[in-house]
Amino acid sequence: MKRQQMYFRMISASLLRRRSRMLVALLAVTIGATILSGLVTIYYDVPRQMGAQFRSYGANMIFTAAADSDGLTTDQVERASALIDAEDLVGLAPYRYESVRINERPVIAAGTDMAGAQSTSPYWFVTGEWPSGDGEALIGKAVSNTYRLGPGDTLTAQYVPEHAADAEEVEPIERTFKVTGVLDTGGSEEEYLFISLADMAALTGVDDRLDVAELSVSGGQPKLEEYAEAIAAGVPEVTPRLVKRVTQSENTVLKKLQALVLLVTVIVLLLTMICVSTTMMAVVSERRKEIGLRKALGASDNSIIMEFMGEGLLLGGIGGLLGSGLGFAFAQMVSRNVFNSSITFQPLLLPATIVVSILVTGLACLSPVRSATDVDPALVLKGE
């Protein structure tokens, strides 16, 4: 038999047949590795996904009416957006806001192009379906709660046309909508009622009037600024605005989140190290007789170090393997519950977690293992 075979037989027997002792250390390594791989996954994957959504598809340009006019027209928006290269224009959603009444209570209705809204706000979460035609409505979560409405229900919206103060009372206009979905965004959109622009025109009796248009344009900041300048010059009725603040604050939040994750990871690694080190200290001291015996049988200090290190490193490897699997499950759970997105498994993270676990356990074992060589066989093997 080769020496290495006996070596592995000894260290694996020590881990397997002394389970209860080593389980504590294994638990520490596994928990450490789980949190490590889980947090690293979150660290890389979630910003990647959220960033992709916000930067490539989210609205990053807004058209409003020039200061002296009272609203945009479809024609103006079309002329302005024509100045953006077709392949750079990812999405365009026109909006018209009016106050309407449902059950005598005021609600803001937003007329829009549903497909456009979907492309400029891909992170909107709809329970049910997006409206697919006129006479259908998407309601915000707050509206849904207030009126106890859900997909399949109908609602009646009333619009009271504006009139001169001294005029006699005017008949309100009423329209009935079928609710197809409930909107969940975490923002003020949850208080709105979304209908098509045609329905909005029918409800208000006023056609072709827009308040804003949200655009999602790809390309870097310089390119966006170029487009904005061209539009301001080419279509003076439209005021283009770049919505830097949204993406920037989004980035700041992500950076802070990442820093926090990094900090927690480092702390967890330190705690793991302390725990493994303490356990190994206990392991070495309860095995002083065995160490003395091995020395009496002719083991050199190096052999003793190799054997205990081997046990520690094997433990690190097993813990790392378990931890990278559990860590992925942990990250997936966090991602689904907190960020509403699922993550893909990073194959590289498996060897990386195992290597880091082995390094951390190795480091933690250094001083306990060194103390193992101090054992004096004559003293520990003494009778009585």
Next chain:
Amino acid sequence: MSLLEVKNISKVYPGLKALDNVSLTVNEGEWVAIMGPSGSGKSTMMNIIGCMDKPTSGEVLLDGVDIAKESNKNLTNIRRDKIGLIFQQFHLVNYLTAVENVMVAQYYHSLPDEKEAMEALGRVGLAERAKHLPSQLSGGEQQRVCVARALINHPQLVLADEPTGNLDETNENIVLDLFRQLHREGTTLIVVTHDPEVAEAAQRTIVLEHGRLVKEIINENFVS
């Protein structure tokens, strides 16, 4: 030819002389017993001969080498190559099976050889118990595993410190029979014991008292 020559060794602990000017010569193939009351310095003497401790003064020639002057590292190598140890408390590795415990001695000495280790266990009558852990073996069986471990590397000198101290009479006789076999094969044996019966199995007995060699008895009835 003498294998071991202990010349005027003393071992001094603060306020105590554990060994006081002891000399002893053991020839190759000889079987010597060391007797004496508790605390008389028997284990101290065995540890020095077994290269696990050094005398405060004096010379210890093992196979012509003065082990009192060797470095700890060399002592480890000498112990590994020349000496087989048997203890009162057995000292088996508790998570290794009987045969694996024997193989540990091979591992540090040269190459582990499971077949040879099984043969050694067969010699001490434990072939069937080879895959058992120490906790599954009786005291007598554990001590027989230790004997197998001590002889696996064919040491020139076997040192046994109270080998039968924890055994009943049946197992004591089994171990003594194993010693007789080793002696017939030419192995040099030094056995520390309290038990006059165990001492009488040897060719010669020396008696220690307060660290001094006080008596030497030749066993006239020795049968090999």
